[in-house]
Amino acid sequence: MKKILLVLGFLALFNPLKVLAASDTVDDQANLLSPEERTELSKQADAINQKIKGQVFILTTNTNTEEPREFANTQLKARVGKDNNGALLLLDMNQREIYLSTSGNMIDYVTDKRRDRLLDDVEAAMKDGNYYQASADYLSNAKDFVDDGVPSGSYRIDEKTGKVTYYKSITPLEFTIGLIVAAVAAIGFFISVRLRYQLKTGTYRYPYRQNAQLDLIERQDQLVNSFVTTRRIPKPSNNGGGGGGSTTNSSGGGTFGGGGRSF
Numbered sequence: 001m002k003k004i005l006l007v008l009g010f011l012a013l014f015n016p017l018k019v020l021a022a023s024d025t026v027d028d029q030a031n032l033l034s035p036e037e038r039t040e041l042s043k044q045a046d047a048i049n050q051k052i053k054g055q056v057f058i059l060t061t062n063t064n065t066e067e068p069r070e071f072a073n074t075q076l077k078a079r080v081g082k083d084n085n086g087a088l089l090l091l092d093m094n095q096r097e098i099y100l101s102t103s104g105n106m107i108d109y110v111t112d113k114r115r116d117r118l119l120d121d122v123e124a125a126m127k128d129g130n131y132y133q134a135s136a137d138y139l140s141n142a143k144d145f146v147d148d149g150v151p152s153g154s155y156r157i158d159e160k161t162g163k164v165t166y167y168k169s170i171t172p173l174e175f176t177i178g179l180i181v182a183a184v185a186a187i188g189f190f191i192s193v194r195l196r197y198q199l200k201t202g203t204y205r206y207p208y209r210q211n212a213q214l215d216l217i218e219r220q221d222q223l224v225n226s227f228v229t230t231r232r233i234p235k236p237s238n239n240g241g242g243g244g245g246s247t248t249n250s251s252g253g254g255t256f257g258g259g260g261r262s263f
Helices: 002-025 035-052 068-080 112-127 131-148 172-196
Strands: 026-028 055-061 086-092 097-103 154-158 164-166 244-248 257-262
Touching (some): 002 035, 055 068, 055 131, 068 086, 068 257
Parallel strands (some): 154 244
Antiparallel strands (some): 086 097, 154 164
């Protein structure tokens, strides 16, 4: 009997944790979604979370008075930490604003072009009053972006300084070629050394005292002057395909991507 009560106690202890995890993924403060819809959206988010090694969130509110970008960035940072992997979709019913905040690797997955495509779908659903569809479109687009991977030639653009940082990833083909080249070089080096030093132990000693020579030269370098050249790199156009950049900002404390619009 005691064992049965112990098992029931453990079940009662861990069940609330699952409920809290689901409610944390979909924080529906504006009560736009049914309990069933929140559960379904949480399941969809789980698949993305596993791939990005982070978390994606949906936050609805009808009381926020802060600037949507800063509010969304702050909320995302509070959930995943500074510059860790994650994304948060804010549905601000009070200000009639949509805002997508991204952090960590989600900045690179969701380039500006991809962000605009995602917001197009979310905006259309919000204007129709279909809040579940808006949330589902956000998750389905995010999943597609993660599945497709970071676009080749992608980069980050700091909106304040204009600094461009390129993203470099090693493709499977590049990794395989590099591994083969490294293996060949290592084998060649081993064979070369073995052929050059095939001497029996103890039969030969190199006369290093007679053949060694050491020349020390004193040299002094004095720094006369230094120059730093900077230039602002303009934000590339959103037209055209391939690659793409992610505009970043530091609103909310950290580095964030994303964007928003009214509905």
